Amino acid sequence: MKRKVNLFVLAFVLSAFFSVTKAQVKPSMNYKNPVVEVGMPDPTVIKAADGYFYVYATESTRNVPIMKSKDLVQWTYCNTAFTNKTRPKFEPRGGIWAPDINYINNKYVLYYAMSVWGGEQTCGIGVATSDSPQGPFTDHGKLFRSNEIGVQNSIDPSFLQYKGKNYLVWGSFRGIYVIELTADGLSVKPKAKKKQIAGTAFEAAYVHKHGDYYYLFASIGSCCEGLKSTYHVGVGRSKKVWGPYKDKNGKSMMENGYLQVIGSNDHFVGNGHGSQIIRDDAGQDWLFYHGISKTAPEKGRILLLDQIKWDKDGWPYVEGGSPSYEFQKAPVIK
Template sequence: MKKYISRCLLGIATIVTLGHCSKDKKDKSIDNGVPGRPQIRLVQPAIAVPGDTITITGNNFGTSTGQLAVSFDNQDAAVVTAADNQVKVIVPAPAESELVKIRVKLGDQPSNRFLFTIDYPHPKIKAYPVKAAAGDTIEITGSGFGDKKSDVAINFSGKAATVIAVTGQKIQLIVPEYAGQKDGDIQVAVRQKTSDNVPFSYINIQYSNPVVSRSLPDPTVIRSADGWFYLYATEDTRNIPVMRSQNLFEWTQAGTAFTDATRPDFEPNGGLWAPSIHYINGKYVLYYSMSVWGGEWTCGIGVATADQPGGPFTDKGKLFRSNEIDVQNSIDPYFIEDNGKKYLFWGSFRGIYMIEMSDDGLSIKPGATKQQVAGTYFEGVYIYKKANHYYMFASIGSCCAGLNSTYQLVVGRSANLAGPYVDKNGKTMMSNGYTLVINKNASFVGNGHCSQIVQDKKGSDWLLYHGIKTTDASGRVLMLDQLHWDAGGWPFITGGTPSLRTLAPVFD
């Protein structure tokens, strides 16, 4: 009978013990601690974000913040106040998990561990500079940022910013390099939780030369009605490459002006060189040279048209060959309309000539005669009218000898379209006088054959041209520089040589 009663009492004790354990499963205390050591009984609030102040209630905490250490997993927390039964701490940002174990340590005496949830809410941006330049150090204020740099990622329209510091409700960062979009947005992510996007605009955007590193010799450019710029070049890309840009320094290929099936063929083995694009009577009109190297009496100039700047272009055939118009090396055309009349300029180191064109620009005007306007130093002519002068930009020297290329961009001016064009010293271009515009430097040689001048939103003038990198002479790359005008009305670029990195043009 006693043995039976003992077994019953043992069973009852077991039930009581199991019930107590079951109740403890609802408690967040991992262990019950040791008498005399610090004991955590309650944490309020039960969930908090990094940077919040929370209250830990228990006993044996002491009264000195200097002797007390509080950890969230392996991350130490800052102790704000300490009393024997209550400690206030600032929640840190543990690296491993949102569910952490809090432990209080008084001297060398550790408490029990207490489970606690770190809440990482979606971050919110409240204040920030809406405009800044790449490389600027700025601050974003808001909430939900935490306090660990490694938890924070900041995106500027697809480009990651460098985070310098995160302190509670403030992030200090460096604006990343311009990523191709002047007006974009900023988004903050903290441990994969993201803020809303807020608008941001880059100012003082910079670009580096070359603006296109592939070979695009003898560029010509036009701005279409939709605001896009289209650029065409000598066919180092077969059938004349067509490039597209919204800002002159970021270009993508839109196609080619011709295909093998539509390619001009009046010089069957010839290359398509030095195009010149224009908008005439509702059509995009592309003049081109066609020649074999050294074929100075068989080369010539043709013309093609398209309804859209990206093509397709329909070839209208040749205007003339060298032997037909009696001008050796008849390449490098440039069209200009002046006082209601249309003219073509052309020539390469055998004299620069002009002749009047038909009203549609597709043929020589019947009865028109050619006129020489510059001497034998020049090729790649471009005529620009500014105020009371016509400016003849041209190239001198060798274009295509790699690092030994001596190409330079030069200019002369005249009060009349047909000349005489003179340099700064009054020497005529018929006598091979010129004023230098772009020379070589340590980074680029062979700089010349410019495009049309383009004016940006601020009224600044910009010029595209080609050059050769001294570190890679495999092609004539696309260059861009701002063209300035001195007090005497002469064009120049800063320093007289290609820029390496400078402020970009501004367009809508």
């Protein structure tokens, strides 16, 4: 009887030990691309006040799909930003493209492009807001159309705050431009003048500050030709936010110079239109972007994730120069 009691106590102690150890030492999780195997083109990401990350995308799923995650790897669908009744209407037959999510003045602010394919003069950029990252979003209409702002193919918005002021970066293969917005971010500041900061090789531009430099990430090539797509991600940098942005060899992005960051490989092609760079709890930088699987192109532009690293000279890169396809260490999210 005494022996049985001792064995019971020993089992209880060992059980408690392993329970505590498991709680204190969380095994590192791995992930493999794609992180979402349905169409999520042109992703944009934010960490919300509720502790979840939210990703939004061009409407392969009508009315702008929203997914959420605690760890940047495992995503669940939660809503659409709009409904058929609430969706923007300033381009009546247009699709909602390239959303850009931000948190401004205690509101979730979603910039978006609206266009029909080839409608380079009538397309434009609008804005919507919500109290919740899951929506519903209230549309505030267009900021401008191409033919109003004087920039052909005015799509692909990207919000930027600089020295306490709000700016919008935008453009697609007709130059990358920037203009100041009002304090609430919901309209162009009166009398603001646009400024061109990159040439005609680029779209989906996004400014990111790292160290002493501002980096202008952008996409180059064809996005939407299936396995023939040539999309890839490039970058230039400058010590001034409005440039001039230059590549490693000193060629200006106004002259279409850039350093390639993400290209194609035997597994994924058409890789581009990166999100905002997300920093994890270990200080590592991550980029979401879309790509096309060579083995399952019918799934469309699926969601990919890779770590952005920085070389000794401060230039960004991903390992191998193209999407990872074997298991990688996941972002560290506590």
